[in-house]
Amino acid sequence: MQLMSTIQSAKTAPALLKLSADNWRFAVLVGLVVSALAVVTLPASGSFWVVGAISALVAAAFAVNAYRRRYYGGLLVAPAIAVLFVMNIFPLLWSLGLSFFAYQSNLQSIRFVGLNNYIKVLTDEVAAPGNWNALINTAMFAVCTVSAQMIVGFLLAMLFAKQFPLRKYLLILVLTPMMLSVVASGVFFTYYYDPTFGILSYVINSVAGGQFIVMDSKAGAVAGIVFADAWMWSPFVMLLVLAGLVSVPKYLYEAAAIDRVSAWRRFWSITFPYIRGLLMLALLFRTIEAFKLADLVIVLTKGGNDTMTISYHLIRIANEQNKTSEGAAISYIILFIVIVLTNLYLYVANPKNREA
Amino acid sequence: MTDRVSFWERIGFRSVGGIAEAGWGRTLVVAVVSFIYFLPVLFIIFTAIKPQALALSVPPTLSPTSFFGLIPDQFVFTPTLDNFASVFSRVMTAGGQPESTGFDRFFFNSIVIASASVLLALVIGTLAAYGFSRYPLRGNDTYLFIILTTRMLPAIVVIIPVILMFRAMGLSGSYLGIIMLYTAFNLAFTVWMMKSFFDELSTDIEDAARIDGSSEIKVFFKICLPQVIAGLAATFVFGLILTWNEFLFALLLTGPDTRTVPVAMNQAVSSGGRGTDWTLLAAIETLFLVPVFLATFFLQDHLLRGVTFGTVRK
Numbered sequence: 001m002q003l004m005s006t007i008q009s010a011k012t013a014p015a016l017l018k019l020s021a022d023n024w025r026f027a028v029l030v031g032l033v034v035s036a037l038a039v040v041t042l043p044a045s046g047s048f049w050v051v052g053a054i055s056a057l058v059a060a061a062f063a064v065n066a067y068r069r070r071y072y073g074g075l076l077v078a079p080a081i082a083v084l085f086v087m088n089i090f091p092l093l094w095s096l097g098l099s100f101f102a103y104q105s106n107l108q109s110i111r112f113v114g115l116n117n118y119i120k121v122l123t124d125e126v127a128a129p130g131n132w133n134a135l136i137n138t139a140m141f142a143v144c145t146v147s148a149q150m151i152v153g154f155l156l157a158m159l160f161a162k163q164f165p166l167r168k169y170l171l172i173l174v175l176t177p178m179m180l181s182v183v184a185s186g187v188f189f190t191y192y193y194d195p196t197f198g199i200l201s202y203v204i205n206s207v208a209g210g211q212f213i214v215m216d217s218k219a220g221a222v223a224g225i226v227f228a229d230a231w232m233w234s235p236f237v238m239l240l241v242l243a244g245l246v247s248v249p250k251y252l253y254e255a256a257a258i259d260r261v262s263a264w265r266r267f268w269s270i271t272f273p274y275i276r277g278l279l280m281l282a283l284l285f286r287t288i289e290a291f292k293l294a295d296l297v298i299v300l301t302k303g304g305n306d307t308m309t310i311s312y313h314l315i316r317i318a319n320e321q322n323k324t325s326e327g328a329a330i331s332y333i334i335l336f337i338v339i340v341l342t343n344l345y346l347y348v349a350n351p352k353n354r355e356a
Numbered sequence: 357m358t359d360r361v362s363f364w365e366r367i368g369f370r371s372v373g374g375i376a377e378a379g380w381g382r383t384l385v386v387a388v389v390s391f392i393y394f395l396p397v398l399f400i401i402f403t404a405i406k407p408q409a410l411a412l413s414v415p416p417t418l419s420p421t422s423f424f425g426l427i428p429d430q431f432v433f434t435p436t437l438d439n440f441a442s443v444f445s446r447v448m449t450a451g452g453q454p455e456s457t458g459f460d461r462f463f464f465n466s467i468v469i470a471s472a473s474v475l476l477a478l479v480i481g482t483l484a485a486y487g488f489s490r491y492p493l494r495g496n497d498t499y500l501f502i503i504l505t506t507r508m509l510p511a512i513v514v515i516i517p518v519i520l521m522f523r524a525m526g527l528s529g530s531y532l533g534i535i536m537l538y539t540a541f542n543l544a545f546t547v548w549m550m551k552s553f554f555d556e557l558s559t560d561i562e563d564a565a566r567i568d569g570s571s572e573i574k575v576f577f578k579i580c581l582p583q584v585i586a587g588l589a590a591t592f593v594f595g596l597i598l599t600w601n602e603f604l605f606a607l608l609l610t611g612p613d614t615r616t617v618p619v620a621m622n623q624a625v626s627s628g629g630r631g632t633d634w635t636l637l638a639a640i641e642t643l644f645l646v647p648v649f650l651a652t653f654f655l656q657d658h659l660l661r662g663v664t665f666g667t668v669r670k
Binding site for chain 1: 379380382383385386387389390391393394396397399400403412413416418480481483484486487488490491492493499501502503504505506507508509510511512513514516517518520521524525536537539540541543544545547548549552555556572586587590593594597600601603617618621622632634637638640641644645648649652653656657
């Protein structure tokens with residue numbers, strides 16, 4: 001009996017797919033009705049899977065349709081969009097909704113408050129004040145670490161952009177810092193900076209002859225965090241720039257050598273166009289990550305000496321103080337800032353925009 | 357003027373670009389820079405083979421050998437492998453049986469979760485990137501931008517709905533859930549990176565192949581994909597590194613059976629209230645480094661070969 005029904009369903013699945021592909025509007029409608037019924041009647045864990053199966057079938061129907069109509073673009077992009085929707089965009093929308101409610105994850109009460117959370121956050125009325133301060137700190141960290149990473153990463157890439165003996169073995173040394181666990185290497189940086197047994201302090205002490213506490217002032221704490229972050233992530237920039245540098249066709253340089261083009265000119269007219277895209281990609285992703293800088297700060301200063309970043313502030317508000325919806329409001333303000341920045345980058349990076 | 361070779365050029369500092377040859381002079385310079393860059397990691401590795409009693413000694417012990425007298429004797433320690441043994445099993449005090457720490461399981465989990473999700477993201481993301489690059493949809497840039505936004509928000513905010521969703525689907529603590537989540541998080545980077553590689557390729561060969569009657573699938577697999585192998589390797593390495601080290605999602609969404617090394621590392625080191633166990637942390641970190649290090653090392657040839665080997669570019 002079990003076997004029969006299995007064979008039956010194995011036979012019906014393609015037929016069902018063909019049927020729904022032929023009448024996809026009807027399929028979507030039936031899917032919606034069945035999903036609604038499933039959500040109402042079944043327990044949550046069951047209904048999720050039913051809705052999932054129906055969405056998969058409808059998606060497959062769309063895919064068949066798209067293939068028939070030679071609509072390859074949509075077909076290729078669809079799986080990625082589907083995964084992102086389920087795992088990212090859906091949770092994002094959920095937390096966007098959350099930011100308009102008064103919701104605390106430790107209490108079950110929930111109440112619509114409109115824009116109140118945003119107003120509270122922007123006017124610094126949350127129990128832990130200092131939103132603006134944290135935001136300014138984050139911007140400062142972002143400027144410092146991203147520029148340090150771009151410069152160091154670019155210089156390292158220039159060093160490695162030739163074929164030379166042992167290049168392979170030396171490159172892996174430079175790439176290693178990126179592979180360390182951020183938390184663990186952050187903990188080791190507290191060791192390096194430690195005033196009594198740390199190496200850096202020992203070196204400074206034996207050279208300069210005085211006790212030196214790196215994390216004691218704001219400037220020192222910021223420098224310490226920026227140094228650790230830039231050290232870990234410069235290889236990221238380096239690898240991207242390097243991928244651009246090695247892809248420049250050699251014949252262009254040979255042609256330039258025949259024409260006796262100056263080194264500066266050679267860089268701007270031949271090399272730079274090839275790495276501009278990847279350079280922008282590195283800048284973009286590092287800026288986004290810089291706005292999320294939290295774990296190093298937690299490990300190194302715990303936000304002391306005015307080094308609180310907005311991400312760490314957020315973790316404290318949302319997690320430790322259970323002010324989930326205020327946290328969501330703050331994070332959408334960050335998202336807005338990052339989107340504006342990203343658009344600026346993309347505008348600059350896209351040559352089409354600048355020629356127009 | 358004849359070909360005047362400056363001092364800098366003679367030791368390997370010719371203008372950057374292409375994959376021109378440089379000599380041992382360049383090797384020497386890069387070796388010094390790389391070594392300095394590598395020093396903090398080297399210190400962690402050396403801490404891993406240090407006797408526990410010397411972890412916080414003043415002056416700090418630096419090296420298991422004196423490097424032919426370069427390092428004074430007071431900084432030298434005798435290496436031991438005890439720390440690595442205690443990563444996997446700790447000997448109970450009062451002479452009891454060694455107790456398993458479960459780290460073999462955590463390493464297995466980390467490897468399964470990271471490699472599965474990165475490979476999945478690579479497959480899905482490369483297809484999408486090819487689609488975005490070759491068959492632009494209406495509102496292409498908007499879709500690309502939406503994909504990018506999924507990386508922008510601090511993880512702490514996305515995590516609350518994700519936890520609720522996973523609980524409802526019965527996915528918390530399972531491999532499937534965390535693998536899908538990491539796949540989604542790798543996708544943004546994969547799509548953007550692979551698109552930038554596909555965009556750089558010249559479409560002339562593809563068009564020629566199409567005129568000769570190749571199917572779209574053949575054009576993708578036989579012509580486009582081989583040209584972006586360097587990009588695939590680079591994306592794989594980045595994805596692996598980011599996933600391998602991910603802490604917050606792993607902390608909140610893995611169960612005892614699916615716990616990954618960063619979470620376990622945090623617990624193993626800070627438990628007991630005796631402060632950080634430096635040598636143990638260093639030993640875990642060193643072991644933790646090995647898989648990604650090896651993966652990167654063996655993919656390096658692709659990373660460095662250059663995207664365009666014998667092909668024409670735009």
